[in-house]
Amino acid sequence: MRATVMRDWKLSVEEVPDPVPGPTQVLARVLACGICGSDLHMLQHGAEQMRLMAELAESAPPEPFKLVALEPAAATVMGHEFCCEVVETAPGCDNLAVGDIVVSVPVAFDPDGLHAVGYSSRYPGGYAEAMVLNDVTGIRVPAGLSPRLAALTEPFAVGVHAVAKSRIEPGDAAIVLGCGPVGLAVIGALRLKGIGPIIAADFSPTRRALAAGLGVDEVVDPNETTAIAAWQRVDGVRPLVVFEAVGVPGMIDAAMRMVPRGSRVVVVGVCMQEDRIQPMAGIRGELSVQFVLGYEPDEFAQALQAIADGAVDLAPIITGTVDLDGVPGAFADLARPDAHAKILVEP
C-alpha cells in the first residue's frame, strides 16, 4: 500500500507492505485522518522526546502496561486521528463487520504488548491506505456522520477528557489559552457541559474566529489585551479554571501568575521542554495545577456521540484536506499556526 512514512525523523511517500491483521484484528481502509501537533513535534524533536520519555520512565515506578517503543530507523506511519472502513475481519472478531465505518482509540495490542497506533513501527497509523485495528476497540460511526467529522473524535476526546479532569462545573468560568485544535476541543467540551463565560486567547485571527464560532463569550488577541482582563470585564467573580492549551515554555508560569486565589490551571498543552515556574505564584493563591493527557475509552465514545448528535459543530475546524502526497506539505503549513487549525489526510 501507499503511505506517508517517517524514517529517521524524515517524511516520505512510499510503497510499504500491506498490514496483516492477526487474530481478533481487522484490516481497515483509511477514509480520513487528522494531522496532530504531536506528529509535528515527533518529526522535529522525536529523538529528544524519546530520550526524555526514557529518562522519565527511569525515575518513576514501572507502568502496569508497557508500550512497545517506536524504532526510529524503521518505517513508521503516523496518524492517530482516523476514521476507517473495515475491509477484512480475521478470526475471532465479533464486534466489527466488513463495511463498518469505524473510529477507535489509537491503541493496538497483540501478544507482544501494547502499541501506540501512529507512533508504532509495527502498526501503521492513518497516513496510509490501510491499517490494522483490534476488533474490540472499534466503534461504529453513527449513520449519517461523515468520515471527516468522525475523524475529529480523537482530538475532541482530548478536550472532553481535559474538561472532565478539571472538575469544572456550571457556575464556574473558564479561560482557554491557545485556540489550536486542542484549545478548540476544550472550548467545544466546555460548551457541551454548559460552562460560561468562556474567554479564549490566541495570536491568530483565524483561530480566534474559530473560537468565536464555537460560542466563546470573549476571544482576545494577547497583543491587545489579556484573557484575565477580559474575564474581569465579563465576569470576575466566579471560580475560574484556566486551560493552558499552548504547550510552550513559560505558559504554565504565565497561567499561574494571572489567576486569582483558589483558581485551577489545567495543563492540556504538551510542553516537551524544561520549563520555569515561580512556585510562590502557586503558593500565594493556593492554586491547583492539573496535568492531563489523552482520554478514557468512554470519553472517546462520548466525543463521537456529541459530534454525531450535532451537540458540537466542529466542521469549521477542518481548514484543509490533502492526499498522501500532500502530507509533507501539510506538515510545513501547520508549522505556521496562523493559516490552519486541522488538516485532514484523505489517502
Place this chain on the structure above:
Amino acid sequence: MRATVMRDWKLSVEEVPDPVPGPTQVLARVLACGICGSDLHMLQHGAEQMRLMAELAESAPPEPFKLVALEPAAATVMGHEFCCEVVETAPGCDNLAVGDIVVSVPVAFDPDGLHAVGYSSRYPGGYAEAMVLNDVTGIRVPAGLSPRLAALTEPFAVGVHAVAKSRIEPGDAAIVLGCGPVGLAVIGALRLKGIGPIIAADFSPTRRALAAGLGVDEVVDPNETTAIAAWQRVDGVRPLVVFEAVGVPGMIDAAMRMVPRGSRVVVVGVCMQEDRIQPMAGIRGELSVQFVLGYEPDEFAQALQAIADGAVDLAPIITGTVDLDGVPGAFADLARPDAHAKILVEP
C-alpha cells in the same frame, strides 16, 4: 517592653514602646512563641521576598483584602506562633477576659486594614514581652494544656490544612518529603486522619527520629534510598499523595518525577526562588500539583483541640527554648537544620 526586633533585615534585642490595644482589642503577655522557618527566610531574603510578592501582586487580580505592608526600616517584631495571657481588655471586647490563656491566628485588623502579626511594623509578634490581638480572633487554650504545646497550634494548623486541601482519604498512601516542622505537622495531621502507610524522608537523623516518633511507617535517609522505593516495599498499590515539605528549588520536579500515574503532589514547602520543572513528568502521569498556604480559622481551632485532646503528641518537636536574648542565636542554630525542629521563645 523588651523585644527581639528586626530592622533593615537585622535582629537586635531592644526596649520598644509597649503596644496599645485599640477598641475591641486586647493586650496580652507572651508565654511562648515558636520560631518559624519563614522568619529565617524573611531575615535573610526579606527584601527579595517583598519584591517578589509585589511583582506577583501586579500580575494577578486584586485581592479583596489588602495586607498593610511591612516597613523594612521600621522595627518589626516577628513571631506568629504564639500563646499569650490576656492582661488588659479594651472597650468592646466580649470574647476574652483578663487572665485567659489564648492562641490566635496571627492576623490583626483595625480601621487601616489587615496586618500580618509577626510580619507587621504595627503589630508586634511573639518575640516580645507583650502583643496586641483582636478580641474576636482569640481562642482560649483548654485547661491543662501547657502554653508551650499551645504555641504549636499555628504550625500544626499548617499541616491540618495541607492534609485537608490534599483531599487524601483513608485508603490512600502518603509520602512526606522533609521532616522539618512543616513535614512533621503534615505527618501529625495525616495520622490524625487515619492515613497509612506514611513514608517520610529527611537527611537529618534528628528529624527522622521525630518523624518515627509520630508514627510514620518508614522513614528514609535520601542518601541511602528513596521514599518511593520504601513506598513500593511497604505498599506500592494505593493512590499516592506526596507532600513536598522542603521548599527548595528542584523539589517539585523531583516529586513529580518519582510518583506513579495519577498521583497528587501537595506543595507545602515554601520555595521563594524560581524553579524548574519538566512538564512532561506531570503530563505523562496526569499528575495534580496542589499548592497550599496557611489554614482556615476552623482548621486552626481543630489543630488546638487535637493537641489538647492528646490526639497528636507534638511535645518531642520542641527541641529547644530560649529567652528574648537567645533569639538571634536560635536563628543561627536553626540555619543548620540537623540540630533542631522547633525552638520556642519564652520572653
